[in-house]
Amino acid sequence: MISKSETIDHSSLRILFWDLDGTLVRGARYGIFKDYTVPMLESVFGTAGCLHEMIVSGMTDLQIVEEALRGEGITREQISARKDELQSCYIAEMKRATGNGAHVIEAMPGAREVLQRVHEHPRYLSALLTGNIKPAAYLKLEITGLSDFFQLPGAFGDESFDRRDLPALAAERINEHLGANLRPDQFIVIGDTPNDIACARHFGARVVAVATGRIHSAGDLRAHDPDALLPNLLDSELVMMVLDNL
Ligand SMILES: [Mg+2]
Numbered sequence: 001m002i003s004k005s006e007t008i009d010h011s012s013l014r015i016l017f018w019d020l021d022g023t024l025v026r027g028a029r030y031g032i033f034k035d036y037t038v039p040m041l042e043s044v045f046g047t048a049g050c051l052h053e054m055i056v057s058g059m060t061d062l063q064i065v066e067e068a069l070r071g072e073g074i075t076r077e078q079i080s081a082r083k084d085e086l087q088s089c090y091i092a093e094m095k096r097a098t099g100n101g102a103h104v105i106e107a108m109p110g111a112r113e114v115l116q117r118v119h120e121h122p123r124y125l126s127a128l129l130t131g132n133i134k135p136a137a138y139l140k141l142e143i144t145g146l147s148d149f150f151q152l153p154g155a156f157g158d159e160s161f162d163r164r165d166l167p168a169l170a171a172e173r174i175n176e177h178l179g180a181n182l183r184p185d186q187f188i189v190i191g192d193t194p195n196d197i198a199c200a201r202h203f204g205a206r207v208v209a210v211a212t213g214r215i216h217s218a219g220d221l222r223a224h225d226p227d228a229l230l231p232n233l234l235d236s237e238l239v240m241m242v243l244d245n246l
Contacts, residue, residue: 010180014243015152016118017129017167017205019058019191020137022213023233024111025144028104030214036093041065043089044082047072057215058195060131060166061090061157076161087158091135098143107144108212110233115149117236124243127174128154129166129189129199153177163195167203188246192216197224206246 018024027033034051041048051068059067065079065086079086098104118124126149130137134156141147155170167187175181184204189196192213200207209226210233211218222229228242 010178010182011186012123013125013178013180013182013186014123014246015171015174015182015187016124016126016243017154017170017187017189017200018126018150019189019193019196020128020130020132020140022057022108022192022215023190023196023210024108024115024146025105025140026108026212026214028106032098032104036090036097037061037064039097040086040089040093041068043093044086045069045072045074049074055215057213058131058163058191058193059157060160060163061133061136062159063131063157063161063163066161083158087133087135090133091139094136094139105140105143107146108233110236110239111144112146113236114233114239115146117240118243119149121240125152125174126150127152127170128156129170129191130154131157131163131195133158163199164202165199167199167205171203188243192221194221194224197221197226200226208242208246 038048038051041051049068049072054068056064066076118126128137128150137156153173155166159169160166171187185206187205189200189205189207192210193216197207197209207226208228208230209221210230211221212232218229218231227246233239
């Protein structure tokens with residue numbers, strides 16, 4: 001079978017960098033992630049620091065851990081040194097707290113239809129660009145039935161303490177995967193927070209903000225000047241029109 005990337009000219013391609021939480025998936029209530037990240041930190045570091053009180057939005061998981069534990073005197077180096085242990089504990093606690101995730105994490109309304117439409121469109125390829133650690137991201141895709149739409153390598157929250165690093169990491173992998181040399185403006189970040197907009201700008205990507213997150217309103221997002229702003233993903237025709245104009 002000839003893949004989509006082989007059948008068309010790379011210059012017309014657009015790579016969609018999808019955020020996960022608040023964009024493609026959501027918890028049944030705010031703060032579900034604390035049900036498993038608090039015990040994970042307590043198990044690995046003996047404390048969850050100030051995680052209970054933190055409002056978390058658009059941060060990488062490594063950044064969340066660093067900010068939660070900073071007041072305990074735990075350093076970035078100490079966190080990096082225990083990254084493998086953190087990841088395995090994270091997934092074990094996540095599965096335990098969510099009963100393998102069913103009914104606790106769900107696809108955002110409209111997400112499946114939009115992913116299906118871009119999947120069928122020759123101009124687009126999809127990748128994940130998320131603050132989740134990689135195994136957590138894939139578990140969420142599996143739980144929500146969205147696993148089939150991501151043909152390209154992405155970038156994840158276990159790779160940096162700063163989301164702004166992620167687009168360049170993913171783009172390098174994608175260029176290698178496709179044998180291409182895509183321009184930064186051929187990538188389109190789609191996310192629900194100012195951090196998504198900031199990481200797109202840092203790399204030179206386009207960005208569509210979607211106001212389906214629990215923290216930031218459409219007005220908050222507009223203030224960060226995304227290339228386009230959508231209320232949600234419910235109108236797939238509108239989403240396609242917005243993307244086609246970028
Ligand atoms: Mg998000």
